[in-house]
Amino acid sequence: KAGVTQTPRYLIKTRGQQVTLSCSPISGHRSVSWYQQTPGQGLQFLFEYFSETQRNKGNFPGRFSGRQFSNSRSEMNVSTLELGDSALYLCASSLVSSGTFYEQYFGPGTRLTVT
């Protein structure tokens, strides 16, 4: 079974631009979560989507948004990029989103550099 895939793997953008990152979950997984990882702040939860609906959200400004499609693929968008948005963006998928246990499978990440 193929793992979580993220595209692109590397990206360089300029301040003020916007960017869209893509995540394809493991087949059959309906929950997709996004995380930002920086050396200073570590791994921070951005948001989670399940059945095309945002189910939970971290403490990030409105410039960070996402969506999920009917095939469970997800995209996240960052508008008006700032230098501080340079980070590794990780996507994770899981089988269900519920109050019970489940494990998350992470993709390799997209490394975004803002200049």
Next chain:
Amino acid sequence: DAKTTQPPSMDCAEGRAANLPCNHSTISGNEYVYWYRQIHSQGPQYIIHGLKNNETNEMASLIITEDRKSSTLILPHATLRDTAVYYCIVRGGGTSGTYKYIFGTGTRLKVLA
């Protein structure tokens, strides 16, 4: 959401057991403890989870104290490939059917030859 505290770094000799501690003193009764690890430049990898009882799988063992305020991840025979950052996470609560993982700073484990 419960927070976790871990030592920033640890060393372990190859072949020895690595014991990684985690404090989660504000954990709620229905929150699980999860452990993930991240090898340099890769996405985090699930290791093990537990609620109250000790757990063991092919990768590791998880020991949770009776009061659930702390836990220890045990890698029984550490190898060089176990060098990674290990994260202890307590799954945060939210409205019914929602959750979020809160990652701490993790423990950087270095396995020495």
